[in-house]
Amino acid sequence: MQPILEVYNLSKCFQIRSTNTPRYLSLRDSLRNLLFNPKKKSEYLWALREVSFEAKPGERIAIIGKNGAGKSTLLKILSRISPPTNGKAIIRGRLASLLEVGTGFHPELTGRENILFNGSILGLKRAEIKQRFDAIVDFSGVGSFLETPLKFYSSGMQMRLAFAVAAFLEPEILFLDEVLAVGDAEFQKKSLQKMNEVAQSGRTILFVSHNMTAVRQLCSRGMVLEKGKIKFDGDIGKAVDYYLGEIKQNSAAIWVNNIEKPTKVFLEKIIISDAFGFQKTEFLSSEEIKIEFYTNAFENVSQFTIGFDLYRHGVLLSRSRQIDSIPKPKVLTGEKNIFACKIPAWFLHEGTYCIRPFLAIHFVEYLSNVHEHVELSIEVQLDASRSTLHGNLNQKTQPGLIFPMFEWSVI
Amino acid sequence: MNRRNDYIPIQIITPSKKIKINLKELWSYRELLIFFSWRDIKVKYKDTTMGVLWVVLQPLALTALFTMIFSNKLQTYAGKLPYPVFVLSGLILWQFVSGSLTVAANSMELNAKIIKKIYFPRLIIPLSALLNSAFDLLFGLLLLLVTCLFWEVRIEWANILLALPISVFLLSVACLGLACLLSMLNVIFKDFKYIIPFFLQVLFFTSPVFYDANSFGDGWWAEFFSWNPFSAAIQVFRRGISTAELTWNVVVKPLVSATLIFVGGLIVFRKTEKNIADLI
Structure with missing residues (x-):
């Protein structure tokens, strides 16, 4: 059978400007550099290095590795969000890429409107969204709040709605980046079940996750990435063992x-x-x-x-x-x-x-x-499953050296 | 699902250096463009009364202001049109320009979250900024119609229906080019956004919004106005209202310059677009 996804020597190099200058350019600095300091120091970081693999239709592949191993970069390149520096990938089939749940959700729009927009941005045609609308609403369980602006939803409700839209995408190739870790325990169970259903229906899945239990449940094959290179590619059980072994070796607990x-x-x-x-x-x-x-x-x-x-x-x-x-x-x-x-x-x-x-x-x-x-x-x-109104937690939304959860209340 | 059995889309991902635009792909994303514009319009007009009022009130207030200050001094140059109609006709077109450029310039940053997570032709973003301003323009045109009736300007529909599309086309081509350019410069240079208001102000004063370009005679300025697509669009539109004759030589020069702006903007856009997820 012809592989549905072929990846040849895919590499990605990031240019890092010398460490004491900011990551972005400013016009003022550029003009000054042009005049006074024409030599630019830069360092290069290979986020991916000559990654090659094939995926057959229906294969469910987990990509595991530490933070910064290149997992997300790989998915971003295959999703065409950022270009590779070298190499080539061929994708045969309709692709949906879920690097985040609720992409494009707008707080001012109602639940209904957000389903329409989110579906559209994930690549569904208007007719397809309409056809699935009821199922999506049903699955999310926010039926009675459809006409309420999203800003009045709890973060759990937002997540559920977002996942529901994503769950009904039905593409031939699906890229998932840790999206399973949303909602309360019950909804997590429900979504894992749904993902299993999707997986059993013959779709090809690339799944990036740190959750070894979910990975084992969902995937049949595992790829371990380390510093941008594939270190192991094979049976999921062995891949997980390899990865866990690697962690134990490298760090001193x-x-x-x-x-x-x-x-x-x-x-x-x-x-x-x-x-x-x-x-x-x-x-x-x-x-x-x-x-x-x-x-x-x-x-x-x-x-x-x-x-x-x-x-x-x-x-x-x-x-x-x-x-x-x-x-x-x-x-x-x-x-x-x-x-x-x-x-x-x-x-x-x-x-x-x-x-x-x-x-x-x-x-x-x-x-x-x-x-x-x-x-x-x-x-x-940061535990990605904990999200606030302003999106997933990260260093940008939550600056500081430590991140204690102080208790807040309205009195 | 039989709907997709007709063909298998094949995508090849390589580090491409081409600037060519994939029109076919853009067309297949037309629904997303509509959704994008629809979303922004919806959000803008959410509390509808204020939204519409804002679009109408702004040019109206400016018209009143300009009329109070300039009507005596500039009426002679306004030709056959009463000065308020003259100013308003320029202002609503200007609102299209400034509206679309302001929104487009910040659009990449505003949509950064989506851009970083989902692929779609990024051209949709400046295009939707343009569509949104076009929506506002409709209200502006209605306002102009009322004003024309109030000042008893005789409306020749045949004339206007020729002038308006030409004028809007000129504006759209030039605006899209500039929107592409500004939005990407804003991505590349984080401090570029401080220049944009100044740039718009210069553009405003060098386009004959509240004065008549013809009043400058035949010198260097006349040449400038004939090449400036914004100026030309306003003039063509006014000729349509004032039933003045429309000649091709008024349209050709700005069409050339608008096309040049368009192509230039698009090249910058396409070159930056590929790396945009790594830049914002």
């Missing part, structure tokens, strides 16, 4: 102290995990982060403090010690302790954070010099 000689209180190891004890260093902002410090005391120490400094971009965000919440800071000879600290969900922002542990007798002396050379990094991604 466990740090074992094999550099120091035993001190009065010895820090044996540090383990970073999620709330369920699964060791990892990449977290969603909706996940709790647990940091455990394993200590072994060789002497009695009162006023014992153990804790860590949290850095981001070299800025000290916070210093936290066990004595902040545990009142009696005392360890006895021979005691083995695990000091566990939880960083709550919805506290850290998207990005890389650095943890520097320290052990001390409070305000007297350091018990070890781990604080000088031990750094553990954790990676946080």
